[in-house]
Amino acid sequence: xIAEEQITTARLVDLAxxxxxxxxxEVNLKRLRWRExxxxxxxxxxxxxxxxxxLGPNARTYLIDRHHLTLALYxxxxxxLNVSLIADFSAxxxxxxxxxxxxxxxxxxxxxxxxxxxxxxxPETIDDLEDDPFRSLAGALKRAGGFxxxxxxxxxxxxxxxxxxRIGRELVERDFGRALAKAMQLxxxxxAAALPGWRRFPN
Numbered sequence: 512x513i514a515e516e517q518i519t520t521a522r523l524v525d526l527a528x529x530x531x532x533x534x535x536x537e538v539n540l541k542r543l544r545w546r547e548x549x550x551x552x553x554x555x556x557x558x559x560x561x562x563x564x565x566l567g568p569n570a571r572t573y574l575i576d577r578h579h580l581t582l583a584l585y586x587x588x589x590x591x592l593n594v595s596l597i598a599d600f601s602a603x604x605x606x607x608x609x610x611x612x613x614x615x616x617x618x619x620x621x622x623x624x625x626x627x628x629x630x631x632x633x634p635e636t637i638d639d640l641e642d643d644p645f646r647s648l649a650g651a652l653k654r655a656g657g658f659x660x661x662x663x664x665x666x667x668x669x670x671x672x673x674x675x676x677r678i679g680r681e682l683v684e685r686d687f688g689r690a691l692a693k694a695m696q697l698x699x700x701x702x703a704a705a706l707p708g709w710r711r712f713p714n
Contacts, residue, residue: 517596518561523585526564526594526637527573529612530619531628533582533640534647534671536687541583561595565617567608570601574637575617582637605630616664625672644683645671651691653708657698661708669706673697 548556563576572594574581584592600608609630612618620628623643634640649670652658658670674694683690697703699712 519594519596520591521562521564521572521594522591523581523589524636525572526562526581527567527571528578528634528637528640529573529575529617530578530665531621531633531641532623532643532646533579534644534650535642536644536647537579537650538583538586540650541580542587545583545587557589557593560593562592563597564594565598565612566596566601568601568603568605572596573612575612578637578640582640585637619665619668621668621672625675643671644680645675645678648674648678648683648687648690648694651687652694652698655691655695656710657695658703658706658708659710663707666707670708673703673706 545553562574562581564572565575567573575597581592600611603611609618609620618630620630620633622628622632623641625645646667649667652670652674653660653667663669674697677697678690678693682693698709703709
């Protein structure tokens, strides 16, 4: 364990994911926002950015958040980023490591169908992350006001699974706007009330 976080730089190809999926629409949106920054804004953004990581077995560096942003910046050609090393689990066995991450809510071993997978199925690198269109739908729903930002770990993934059980994947992939409209309707039902960030809409 590390008592105080340590700031260093890391090569993006060396960062191992702790989740299986991202929403590629969300990644592409972050890429567009990156391109809209001036060179000065981009430099300031990168200077302030701290990607949270932990050390795992064999001194491998693992992302525990910001997977979408990290992949977006990698796709935009960046090869190194500042990281915040917040814990050292390098002395752990693989089993102890993943169990510890799970206890801390630092891993999400679910695939693009919402099925829990073995940790051996975790992608090796960030560019191996799978696309989950429902994660993109949940992100768009939050931006549209369907639910509020919430500190619950993996709150968007919880919404993803809720929507996955009620909206066909074909619709999300074929007509995202229509799927979003349906998601907004679902967000206003009491079925969604137990989800993080649920907000009561006026009648």
